[in-house]
Amino acid sequence: MRKLRLLASQEVQELLGVSRTxxxxxxxxxxxxxxxxxxxxxxxxxxxxxxxxIKDHRPDPQNSEK
Structure with a gap:
């Protein structure tokens, strides 16, 4: 059985690395x-x-420097 992974606003904010706003x-x-x-x-x-x-819309900063 696959485990369901859920995210609340705070976790989304942390994954994106942006402010709450x-x-x-x-x-x-x-x-x-x-x-x-x-x-x-x-x-x-x-x-x-x-x-x-995130993968589709947020470029990886490490890859963009290469």
Whole structure:
């Protein structure tokens, strides 16, 4: 059985390496994945959706220097 990995806004912010305000802007953009759930504590995303979005939309700074 595969383990379900979920991320809240704080974890998304940390993965993106941005401020809370910038993370809010990014997660509200049309290109960002829809949350898997909206709870009383906030929105929750599937980790694989967020990781895929980061791979597709955020260039790796180490690769861009080469």
């Amino acid at each position: 910038r993370a809010y802007q990014i997660t509200n953009s049309k290109s960002f994945p829809d949350p898997a759930a909206v709870l009383s504590v906030g929105r929750i995303w599937l980790a694989e959706d967020v990781e895929r979005w």
